[in-house]
Amino acid sequence: MKTYSTTSVFIRSLSLFKVVSIALSAISPTTSVFLVYGFCLQEAGNKILTAFTIGACIAISMAFCYAELGVLFPRTGGAYSIISSALGPSIGYGSSIIFISLGIIISSTFIDAAADYLHSLISYLPVYTIELLFIGIITLLALGKISESSIVASFMVFIELSVIVIFTVGGFFLNGNRLGNLIVDNVNIFSFNSVGMQGVLLAVVPALFAFNGYDWPLYFSEEIKDPQKNLPKAVLIAVFLAVLIEILAITSATISIDDISRILRFSDPLVIITKSIFGNMGELFLISGVIVAMFDAALSSNLAFSRVYLDMARNNIWPGSINHVMSSTNRNNVPKWSLVLIGICNFFVCVIIPVDVLINIVGIEILIIYLLIVISSGYTRLHRDCSNDRFMMPLWPLMPIIAFFGIIFAIYNQPSILVVTIFAVFFIFVAYDFYFRRKYSI
DSSP states (O other), X not given: OOOOOXXXXXXXXXXXXXXXXXXXXXXXXXXXXXXXXXXXXXXXXXXXXXXXXXXXXXHHHHHHHHHHHHHHSOOTTTHHHHHHHHHOHHHHXXXXXXXXXXXXXXXXXXXXXXXXXXHHHSTTSOHHHHHHHHHHHHHHHHTSOHHHHHHHHHHHHHHHHHHHHHHHHHHHHSSTTHHHHHHHTTSGGGSSOOOXXXXXXXXXXXXXXXXXXXXXXXXXXXXBSSHHHHHHHHHHHHHXXXXXXXXXXXXXXHXXXXXXXXXTXXXXXXXXXXXXXXXXXXXXHHHHHHHHHHHHHHHHHHHHHHHHHHHHHHTTOSSTTHHHHHTOOOTTSOOHHHHXXXXXXXXXXXXXXXXXXXXXXXXXXXXXXXXXXXXXXXXXHHXXXXXXXXXXXXXXXXXXXXXXXXXXXXXXXXXXXXXXXXXXXHHHHHHHIXXXXXXXXX
């Protein structure tokens, strides 16, 4: 089987600040809250904060696993490279189909949602035209130098963090005396009609989707300065900022609701909440910021997954000579054909699949990747030399255990048809690689 060079084609030009900015762009707290809040509220009701708290515990535990494994396997493939290196090439090959899917679906979700929001402001622009425009601009920006793309990401992160901070402060202080009610009524969000634990766990998956992106620094392992020091810092800074910002925003939004049953009649509850707090002009300002945030999140997603696709080509994952194409870069050392492929697929996914279905698929695929990362964490600790000159997570194995049981409970409560289908595809690819592909050099 022909192999391709694993020598890095990248230049270490990213500082800690720049790579954290890219991670925050990928997490996109503003996008995450506005994208999943309605779905989580529908499933968890007044226990939405409980769902996000469970999700936060899993996310923080996973971040420590990512931080430790990232410095052990510092390759541009990120989580894919970790799984392939720790658990073997067949498991890596099986996970590759999930990463290929995530690379397309995550950014498609952001683009689709951003186009819908912009269409609500400028109704004469067709949604498909907006999506095509966004995809074109994102692809052109991503094809530039990563240092320049990171500057764009940093600027957009500043805009979106301003939006989410204004929204959060408004929910706490500009909506009558509800902050006082929150304290007096023993946290107002728990005073609505109760929901079962299953509803809470169903909402955990979109909550994990909301926090996802803190591992993005790992996809730039070959471009960040001093990776042994800065990679774990970037991952942990990103996850703690995401948890803090999003939990506060979710709390602010929920205590602004007078009648949960009435708010759920609307297709986008958070837009209604925004309008009730800030009025029509405030709503226009915040929605504009949300569009910028979603665009930025899609850009960061395509930047990261184009590098995953390149690393897959290094490992000969793509069929035949496609590996040579996917491993090539332009003069800016950017995986050009990976970005073009993602952009083309983005448009078709946006046209064909609704956002709520995309969120469900991404959530389950993320859980499967998390599970493989947790297993990788345990395996490497038991079978590799754990030297003291690199980052080691504290309180091991507490973090992987918390993450493992949280993931299992969350998977158990997801729609069975989606879970079974994704796991079946994964195991089919593992078996294909193990029994046929390597044996016959396919």
